[in-house]
Amino acid sequence: MEILNAVISQISVLFSFILIGFILRKGRLLPDEAGMVFSKLENKILMPAVVINTFRTNCTIKNITEKWVFIAYSIAVLVFCIIVGFIVSSFLGKTEYLKKIYRYSISVSNFGFVGTAMVSGIYGADSIELFDYLMFTLPLNLFTYSIGIAWLVPDTDGKGLTWKSFVNPIFVSLFIGGFLGIANLPKIQLVSTILSNSAACMSPIAMILTGFVIGGYKLRKLFGQWQTYVVTAIRLVGLPAVAVMVLKMLNTPNEIIIATLSAHAMPLGLNTVIIPSAYGKPPETGASMALVSQLCSVITIPLLFSIFAGV
Numbered sequence: 484m485e486i487l488n489a490v491i492s493q494i495s496v497l498f499s500f501i502l503i504g505f506i507l508r509k510g511r512l513l514p515d516e517a518g519m520v521f522s523k524l525e526n527k528i529l530m531p532a533v534v535i536n537t538f539r540t541n542c543t544i545k546n547i548t549e550k551w552v553f554i555a556y557s558i559a560v561l562v563f564c565i566i567v568g569f570i571v572s573s574f575l576g577k578t579e580y581l582k583k584i585y586r587y588s589i590s591v592s593n594f595g596f597v598g599t600a601m602v603s604g605i606y607g608a609d610s611i612e613l614f615d616y617l618m619f620t621l622p623l624n625l626f627t628y629s630i631g632i633a634w635l636v637p638d639t640d641g642k643g644l645t646w647k648s649f650v651n652p653i654f655v656s657l658f659i660g661g662f663l664g665i666a667n668l669p670k671i672q673l674v675s676t677i678l679s680n681s682a683a684c685m686s687p688i689a690m691i692l693t694g695f696v697i698g699g700y701k702l703r704k705l706f707g708q709w710q711t712y713v714v715t716a717i718r719l720v721g722l723p724a725v726a727v728m729v730l731k732m733l734n735t736p737n738e739i740i741i742a743t744l745s746a747h748a749m750p751l752g753l754n755t756v757i758i759p760s761a762y763g764k765p766p767e768t769g770a771s772m773a774l775v776s777q778l779c780s781v782i783t784i785p786l787l788f789s790i791f792a793g794v
Contacts, residue, residue, distance in 0.1 A: 494750075500686075504690065504697070522760035525692065534628050537624055553619040560730075563725075584634075629654055635755065696756055706771070715775050719748060730743060
């Protein structure tokens with residue numbers, strides 16, 4: 484019941500902000516160009532703040548040394564998801580860029596906003612379970628804000644994934660946050676406050692942007708993409724179920740099982756809306772997957788936790 488309440492609470496927050504964005508677009512309360520402004524704000528300011536804040540807090544020598552087991556299991560599951568993403572996306576996308584959108588969506592879920600908030604809601608903001616989960620998601624953050632974001636940045640010179648794909652504000656922020664964490668430099672209160680407040684704005688703005696994008700399309704069109712249902716089924720049920728069954732066969736500790744479910748059974752993230760929008764690409768595919776997966780996750784998350792975690 485706790486999981487169901489936590490999921491419903493987080494999905495309700497998601498859809499409340501999405502609804503705000505939807506109303507802003509449909510009611511023409513903001514110009515159509517506002518979507519580009521939101522996406523650039525996310526890409527250049529808010530998401531970099533999240534990355535720096537996350538890595539400077541969790542990417543420390545002490546944390547990595549104490550929780551290396553969580554990190555090792557996380558890397559193994561992530562590699563499995565990426566392999567599946569490469570295989571499945573080759574059959575879904577009509578263009579190379581669409582294949583990358585689907586590949587990214589299958590590789591990672593919304594482990595940040597939904598996953599972290601759910602673990603915090605179930606076990607408490609100061610619980611050891613939340614700390615374990617944050618360490619488990621360290622490799623996911625590293626992948627998402629490096630290779631993952633590079634996949635979502637459009638190939639403008641026709642050369643595919645090159646070093647230029649990684650030269651973006653989010654990837655640069657990863658190195659800044661990682662250096663600050665490992666170096667354990669003293670924190671300046673003003674800078675910490677700015678980073679924390681900026682990071683707190685990321686998810687609400689991202690959801691408003693998603694609703695704003697959705698408002699520009701007919702819902703029938705967003706619900707009518709068959710690829711969305713394939714990716715949603717694989718991301719919400721297939722990958723977490725297979726990963727956890729294998730982990731259970733290996734007698735993996737229950738803490739790892741719960742962390743795996745919390746990170747990989749979540750709905751699809753919003754980066755497939757934010758990044759394409761920031762670079763002038765149609766975000767319709769990402770909006771479709773975000774909408775459908777978040778609706779379905781209200782059922783799938785409690786179901787998977789009750790089956791595999793006994794919670």
